[in-house]
Amino acid sequence: MLVHAAAGGVSHIAxxxxxxxxxxxxTGTAGAGAKRELARATGADAVVDLRSPHRAAAT
Structure with missing residues (x-):
């Protein structure tokens, strides 16, 4: 499942x-480093960095 803006209130609940x-x-999407960490901590297995020119690479 893909969750956009995975560090946001509704999205991390999703x-x-x-x-x-x-x-x-x-898999979540997020921009800032702290938001990517929050997305991982709240349930995402992988997070795509929306600020990276290589968005296809999830971490």
Whole structure:
């Protein structure tokens, strides 16, 4: 499942709900480093850096 703006209030809840519902992979998008870390901490398996010119590479 892809969650846009994964560090935002509604989006990080969506990532947690997806995880609880059994989503195999939760990928989030975020810009700033602290927001990417928050997205990982709240349920994203991988996070795409929206500020990177290489957006296809999730971390």
């Amino acid at each position: 990532a947690q709900l997806a995880r609880a519902a059994g989503a195999g992979q939760v």
